[in-house]
Amino acid sequence: MLQSLSIERTKTKKRQPAADQLGFGNYYTDHMFIMDYEAGRGWHSPRIIPYQPIVLDPAAKVFHYGQTIFEGLKAYKTEDGRVLLFRPRKNFERMNRSNERLSVPEVPVDDCIEAMKQLIAVDRDWIPTAPSTSLYVRPFIIATQPQLGVAPSTHYQFIVIMSPVGAYYSEGVNPVKIFVESEYVRSVKGGVGEAKTAGNYAAGLKAQELAKDKGYSQVLWLDGVHRKYIEEVGSMNVFFKINGTVHTPALNGSILDGVTRRSIIELLGHWNVPVVERPISIEELYEASRKGELEEAFGTGTAAVISPVGELNWQDDVLVINGGQTGELSKKLYDTLTGIQMGKLADPYDWMVEAVSAPVKA
């Protein structure tokens, strides 16, 4: 399919923002990738074009019934000029699991990775190199059929846009304060919580706003059935180091199967740090803290990589973790993972994929 990839380069390059002005998701590169899907024809017309608006019929299903999937991954420029991607296959494999759940057609994984590499190559000058910066890559699919019956769309667009980004949280790698949500629920078993689809994020906005008003960066979601088991933090999976063992909620259908989550579990395994995936109740966590056994907590995600959690608030019961400081293990995981991602450390697990090879020395 990708043999027919066409590339149209922009005639008016945008001015690039300064590294300290980036923030997260505010600026977009000069180009985007797009391909179309039509029932009976499949994915077709792959093209790299100048970054430009999407033009859709107002009846397009994405506006009404939310049939949309996205992914997020980062590209890093190494000191020797190569561009590395972190486990991109995992993202497109997950996209296909999300697609399956939302009745969106499967995407060709190899073609998606290749298209993304070519797009990155075209906009390679956009990849920032300052500490904690990277090029955030956002592939997404939208349902475009202009039809108001509630049924899967016959037409879709797969699009990749890219944004040079700084740290996701203004705290950077400093610990964040998290509010444990008791009223609102993000997802429930049997729902779409495991899928990376727009509705999950819309459902979380209200609780997040209320938490922000109280001075917390994110919410920690509890399960929708018992309202006691820990699910995930805002846009991150979450880990707790209790008495030397690392615990993280087991995947249960309503928790996102994070690529960073998986990688952390694998990394801890390689280091012989015991790690357990299981249901974790919020009471248990508070109990462990009272016994002095809750040593560290951190969130994991593509946007934030590792984000230490310094404080939880559950029904006004404030729990300070590790004196509100970044824990030793959190720091080591952050340093190792970002080191591998930036190409500064060896990559013994073959996680990194070269999107652009090193330029030939002049």
Added chain:
Amino acid sequence: MLQSLSIERTKTKKRQPAADQLGFGNYYTDHMFIMDYEAGRGWHSPRIIPYQPIVLDPAAKVFHYGQTIFEGLKAYKTEDGRVLLFRPRKNFERMNRSNERLSVPEVPVDDCIEAMKQLIAVDRDWIPTAPSTSLYVRPFIIATQPQLGVAPSTHYQFIVIMSPVGAYYSEGVNPVKIFVESEYVRSVKGGVGEAKTAGNYAAGLKAQELAKDKGYSQVLWLDGVHRKYIEEVGSMNVFFKINGTVHTPALNGSILDGVTRRSIIELLGHWNVPVVERPISIEELYEASRKGELEEAFGTGTAAVISPVGELNWQDDVLVINGGQTGELSKKLYDTLTGIQMGKLADPYDWMVEAVSAPVKA
């Protein structure tokens, strides 16, 4: 705000479809209404323009985080040439409840109704008059800020499009067969099930497809916590007549507060038919059927109005209701409600609002 409403009429009118070709949501009228929102400025620039594509940055939040709300209501043309709307205030009041849940700014209810009336007046020739046809009006709001952080948008568009429609189900007012869903869940208390937002519909597509494959028109959703209490049917609320009393699931935060649902409850009250809003378990329903007490079942919604349910399938246990025929009460409710809506029956409850008054006789 609406003092500044501008109207730009199309120069190329579309050809209108024949009444028997309509289906649901396939054709759109010549014009649309649109207004913009900007944080700090509020809703502004209301305008009626030729029906045309929406142009959005690919990073617009609606594509990624699903911050979008919609409503649906119908306009009917009476025999004397007036155009009637069914309880439009209820729709925009509900839109504001949905907005609140999804962190979308409130809309001005009176202005929305007035804008919709003016749009209907412009496209009044599009309102079909054949039996079971009407003009379906779809107001919706989309988040347009091009920003990838997970946070409420600073910019929105409120849009109204209109579609001449026939019956929602190919069965028309004949009974539909419904599959009781045991694996997938639509929503849960604490979630967004009560809001008319895109993600709820995306979450239901998979189960609906599987049910269709088995020969069922829709799914009946059970609650996400106990997996036993009846919530709603696909895009309808649901009622059961058991032993002379009408029962419908109580609003619990995960069920849509349907305008037709409310109207049916009121109508039954006026008729002195006992009606109870309460949790109803699926076991109880099957038990009532075994005892010969389940007399009728029907769904209610704007699109389908009243849709009799002739058969349920719960874990391969098939329950035929009223011999698979439309029940007497269902028929009476349908005739009364559509009679009032079409202006053929008196409107003792002041439900109908005139969008366009009768043309002056020549």
